[in-house]
Amino acid sequence: MASLGVGVYAARMLFRRVVYWVSGRCLRWFYREHRVVGYGAVPLSGPVLLAGNHPNDLPDVIAGLYLSPRHPRYIATVSVTSNAMAKAMYEAMAVIPVARVRDARKMKAEGVDLAAVNQAATDAVLAALAAGEVVEVFPEGGVHDVPQIGRLRTGVAKMVLDHLDAAAENDVTIVPFGHQYEAPRRWRSDLLTVLGTPWGVRAWLASQPADQRGPSALTERLGESIRAVTRNAESWEEGATRDEIVAAAAALRAPRDPLGAAPGLVPAASAMAADAHGDGPSPLAVHIRPAAHALAAAVERAGGIGTSAVDHARLLHALGVHPAGAPVPSIALGLAVPVAAIGWAVHAPVLPLVHALSARRAKARVDLVAGCFVPGLYLVLLWWLVVALLAAVGLAVAGWSPLWAVLLLVTLPRFGDFALGWRDRLGAWRFVKRIHEWSPPECERLRAAAAVIRGWAITL
Structure with a gap:
């Protein structure tokens, strides 16, 4: 019995590693970069509650796996375990299922006891915290x-x-985190996750009056800590303006690491984006907001993302404002063409199909990326098997051993990684080349806009 238990544990750990690998491929193939700021915030021992925002469905869950060297146990809705593969993955990841009130009618029809599910979830969370888990x-x-x-x-x-x-x-220990998407549903955009300052619940309770130590007060404190590491705006328009300011200022302050510089600029940029009260915006906002919008429009025109700090850094390089942000030299891109061509020859038929099917099936905006991950992942796996089978047939016809197709199957994901990375570098090279073709007066106007942002950013 003991050996059986060890075997089950080993199988679960192996499957967990597979899940991590697959999840990493999903993030890597949709988003250009996932950066974690404050990675060391999670204590290496003791019970920890990682609490964050949830703006983008499945990508939020997957990105949350990489916030700490310690494996987290997620609290997830029981409805996601209706799929057999998802259920197996959640069991391997030791997910704690809970039921939502809005699912009560459906669960009752299926004979599921909502109260029992949630009581089991409470017991599991308490057991996890008692065991010192995350x-x-x-x-x-x-x-x-x-x-x-x-x-x-x-x-x-x-x-x-x-x-x-x-x-x-x-x-x-509470560790807040915030997923800050620069363009959450745009392929090859960037994702930034910020971990905040850890704080202990007992110390917080000791600092509160006796009548302010209940669940509502603790929830309010939890909300404050999450808001400190996320991007909030009163409207979508204000949020877009704020993120344009953040992208431009981050590229000017840290052109070699603009994505990492972005979080510290959010509060000031939010205030600048919302500065339209009273008798009108302040004289400073009159200049900052149009300058940031002009730079963002230039980034979009060159083929980038107007809210991307990385693309803004490349714009500044092309304008001669800062030497950092240079793309990979064309000769390096040329030398990598053979390997990238293999990767794209294999993946070009399936990746656009995954995105198109997800866009067609999505019932809400947050379903787009989740659909690219699942069932898009199944489609990619099926395609890899087809490619490997065709390769085996071709090898057999040529008189080679079909077993070489197994090696191809194992290396296909790496070819995909290389192809996407090469495409990103080619896109950066084209991005800079387009800007070099713009007229001198237009480039000078953009340099002037950058100077306006720089004057504001250095005072922060």
């Missing part, structure tokens, strides 16, 4: 596709307080 959760209770953080549910706070009320030996 539990990751989205306190909004679901995907929240609006510019602001939604109203947080009190269920998470109740679980934490129940753990401490049970005479727990260890405190619970």
